[in-house]
Amino acid sequence: MHPDAMKHKASLWEGGFGNSVHITDVHWEGDISREELMEVADQISPDWQTIDLELDATHPCQGNRYRLQKTGSSLSDEALAQRTLEAENELEGQFVWVHCCTHVYDAAGPLDDESGRSYRQVFNTVMFCVEFTSFDEIADQCDENFGKGAWDEYELYLDDELPLPIATYD
Secondary structure, three states: OOHHHOEEEEEEEEOOOOOOEEEEEEEEEOOOOHHHHHHHHHHHOOOOOEEEEEOOOOOOOOOOOEEEEOOOOOOOHHHHHHHHHHHHHHHOOOEEEEEEEEEEEOOOOOEEOOOOOEEEEEEEEEEEEEEOOOHHHHHHHHHHHHOOOOOOEEEEEEHHHOOOOOOOOO
16 A cells, blocks of 8 residues: 555543543544644644554554653743743742652653653652752752762752641651
């Protein structure tokens, strides 16, 4: 069968793999790039997080599983830079608590990364407080406190928005 006549299907899902709600299915003929498919998905529902692809039965790669995950933002580089700058301006000068996180890969972990590997999210018990200047500066502080490459992500808490402690050790 000619590649342009092949019929493919993509299922759009709200949420990550294993804990999502089906939105709808999209059908098309011929080839489509990853970017074009994500653009179509955005037009159908901006809430999609996962796309499962099913190729035509006559396609040579039919039977393989293909899954696309929505990346953090579908904004253009310029729009993302503008949004980041606005957030940095809003936080500048405020004291924030920084909490770094390391992913520990474990087959029995409750979470899946973009490649489908299971992991547990383990939070380092050491937090530090710093006056916010930029997101890059926070990343540099994480490198200094935990070692370059020793952390996967960080969370910021405003000084007055910290949760109440559940225990105290004296």
